[in-house]
Amino acid sequence: MEVNITSYKRCDVVKAEGRVDSNTAPKLAEAFKSLTSTGRYKIVFDMSEVNFMSSKGWWVLIDTQKTCKRYNRGELALYNVREDIRSSLDLVGMGSYFKIYSDLTTAVASF
Amino acid sequence: MVTLARLSRWRSSRRTLDGLFDRIRSMKTEIFPGVYESLDKIAKYVSQAAHKAGLDPAEVYQVQLAVDEACCNIIDHAYGGEGIGDIQLSLDVSNSNLTIVLKDQGEPFDPSELPPPQLNVPLEKMKVRGVGFYLMHKLMDEVRYEAEPGRGNTLTLVKRR
Numbered sequence: 001m002e003v004n005i006t007s008y009k010r011c012d013v014v015k016a017e018g019r020v021d022s023n024t025a026p027k028l029a030e031a032f033k034s035l036t037s038t039g040r041y042k043i044v045f046d047m048s049e050v051n052f053m054s055s056k057g058w059w060v061l062i063d064t065q066k067t068c069k070r071y072n073r074g075e076l077a078l079y080n081v082r083e084d085i086r087s088s089l090d091l092v093g094m095g096s097y098f099k100i101y102s103d104l105t106t107a108v109a110s111f
Numbered sequence: 112m113v114t115l116a117r118l119s120r121w122r123s124s125r126r127t128l129d130g131l132f133d134r135i136r137s138m139k140t141e142i143f144p145g146v147y148e149s150l151d152k153i154a155k156y157v158s159q160a161a162h163k164a165g166l167d168p169a170e171v172y173q174v175q176l177a178v179d180e181a182c183c184n185i186i187d188h189a190y191g192g193e194g195i196g197d198i199q200l201s202l203d204v205s206n207s208n209l210t211i212v213l214k215d216q217g218e219p220f221d222p223s224e225l226p227p228p229q230l231n232v233p234l235e236k237m238k239v240r241g242v243g244f245y246l247m248h249k250l251m252d253e254v255r256y257e258a259e260p261g262r263g264n265t266l267t268l269v270k271r272r
Binding site for chain 1: 147148150151154168169172173175176179180183186187228229230231232234235237239241242243245246249250
């Protein structure tokens with residue numbers, strides 16, 4: 001799995017490619033932490049190229065969302081989530097914790 | 112006449128036995144080390160079989176996710192960490208089902224002791240915990256778990272074709 005971060009003036013876009021499972025989830029968590037530990041809490045997670053995400057990945061998203069939303073200082077928004085991933089998130093009721101965008105410009109502009 | 116009847120019974124039981132042996136022979140088995148790096152290989156192996164069994168892409172994904180969650184449970188809970196033991200994975204495609212059997216030599220667990228999932232809980236109250244077993248039930252048509260003392264655990268996942 002590859003992870004890249006692009007920083008904009010008002011938010012950061014984290015883009016991952018490939019599978020997010022128990023093997024790769026720590027790498028994704030590290031990428032989010034590199035932002036939140038420097039006070040950047042407005043994040044868009046670009047999931048266009050994420051083709052699989054297990055519950056280990058979802059917990060990384062939940063954990064990051066908690067950190068971002070604390071004191072209303074920001075939010076983790078998701079962009080371009082594959083239908084399979086989205087419906088599995090909904091099965092355990094986790095989909096409701098995220099705003100999901102189908103357009104990157106709108107996602108970035110939401111901050 | 113008696114001999115003929117016996118012969119016919121013997122023949123039919125032979126046929127049943129042959130059928131059974133064919134099923135066992137056709138059940139492909141692979142052994143993967145119980146480490147997170149195996150998950151990608153297991154996913155490819157299972158997805159190919161599910162695709163070949165004629166499942167649609169959404170169902171292939173569901174099988175892939177259920178098996179991933181099952182294997183993580185084996186590594187994290189049955190073995191209590193990576194590199195402790197193997198995961199034996201067998202596949203069978205019948206006219207009606209894709210059956211996946213996962214075996215491990217780790218610690219047993221009692222599914223009835225698993226707490227229900229946290230649905231509609233405020234975000235700040237969400238706590239990391241296993242959702243794997245619940246998910247497997249949601250994603251598959253049948254989930255059977257058996258623990259035999261001293262002989263390990265067997266998890267059977269069935270998806271209808």
